[in-house]
Amino acid sequence: MHISLRDTGNCLLRAQKIVITAHINPDGDAIGSSLGLMHALQYLGKDVSILIDDDIPVTFSILPGYELIEKPVKPVSCDLLVVLDTGLERLGQVRELVESKSILNIDHHISNDNAAEFLYLDAERAATAEIICQLFKEMGWGFSLQAATALYTGIATDCGFFRYSNTTPSTMCLAAELLAAGVKPNVISEALERKSYAHVQSMATAMQTIELLDNGRVAGVFLNQELTASMESTEGFIDVVRTINGVDVAVLLKCIEEKLCRVSMRSRYTDVSKIAVSLGGGGHIRAAGCTLRMPFLTAKQTLLSAVSRAIGENR
């Protein structure tokens, strides 16, 4: 049942023992909105815990309360389970282990499964953390520095630090209020952007292997098994490829084992989820991926043929 923001707040106020959860493979918004809400509810005297069935990236250890996030390992009962930043799927063991009198779901994904007893869904918001900010204001809850830091991180990560198309005047005004509460934008961004020296060196190596194909409409980084093994991470590589002038489809292919290659794709125009599906993978129109169980050079050829075909159809 869709409820109002005020009823969402009242639903929280009525409960005493509250478990907050969010999707597996948690991102800045899942973690930031969970921690932001936790701080407010704790201030109100509630018994609150956060259970997420996955590892929490250490990048987010700068967020106050990070260390309080737990994995569900044993049965728990509570008055209210609050599900953030997803529908009732992708919760891992939480659904099995948490027994709650009711479920409140707060989300900004249009794809929400509408399965929760109480649902506040606003797909116009850049982040679930933006909705939590609105909830604070609706209920007259002040932004503590702890809550503000978590919520700012949730907003900033989901809108690419105010660069993506989902950034609205409301997004920025709420972020301004969080800064006024004492959040240091540079501390957050520096912590989230920090890279090891080794990673920067790997990126330099990878960038030197960038190939332009299909008259510059396709660009790719192709890392053979040796290069892949030499790198601790390939995070951010494809975003560099994506920004090259004239490039529609950016691909990253890494050879993990002799006959196992992983592919990531990003695009400006072409539907890369179709390409990924044709190769046994999946994803979104502008970001998709697949796994190719074949040797490096065969995988590269297979991938590039599929991309060229898609680009041709899209012409």
Place this chain on the structure above:
Amino acid sequence: MHISLRDTGNCLLRAQKIVITAHINPDGDAIGSSLGLMHALQYLGKDVSILIDDDIPVTFSILPGYELIEKPVKPVSCDLLVVLDTGLERLGQVRELVESKSILNIDHHISNDNAAEFLYLDAERAATAEIICQLFKEMGWGFSLQAATALYTGIATDCGFFRYSNTTPSTMCLAAELLAAGVKPNVISEALERKSYAHVQSMATAMQTIELLDNGRVAGVFLNQELTASMESTEGFIDVVRTINGVDVAVLLKCIEEKLCRVSMRSRYTDVSKIAVSLGGGGHIRAAGCTLRMPFLTAKQTLLSAVSRAIGENR
């Protein structure tokens, strides 16, 4: 003479023929604040031109009015010369070729030379474009989409898309107003992030030359004359250096001519404007630069000594 924001507006209103200029090596703020102010003044019926004694990076060709920016090539007389985003230095041929009844200077650099007849300086603002936004509001000028696009770009580029420490609640609230005027944040960010294939390759080369110094607290890219000449731009290089784990001061040194090197610095803790001033340059606490008229290796040594000294004092 320092004047108020209202007097700054009145000074503009009193003039009819206005020339706007900004510093050589113009960045997004120099260009964006110039264009934003131009649009407002043109709307008010003023005869306005922008003269900047340098090439305007093609990246900014998305800004309405970009094609109207000219280089000073012949003597011009006007009622008012408006100098943006710098003091009265770094104007190239503008000082010689523009004869004006008075000079109005609007700037956000604490290092401003205080040489202008009329000066509005607010070093608390993230960008000169932020001051221009405040001027619009003070004077009751509406944000046209053209002006808003230019001013948003000025603000966003000078505060690293709201990631740097100079980003304040005011910065974000004003940016929110510009979005409300129709600015598309993703269009701006994608256009500004677009890089040529050659630039990405140059960046890869530069990143492979990164040196870690002072126990990893200083990191630098040092480009000799040959490497510098091989690169069309070094934009963004220092931001990669800046994100390396543990780095306080990031430096970029490029050798332009045999005895002419340009230095950019960014920092997390150390006041790099002090270092820059000690070497004849200027800037902000976290971002500063200077020109060293000496051979590459001497410049490198001079710079690193000054940085080490500052880091030592800051310990």
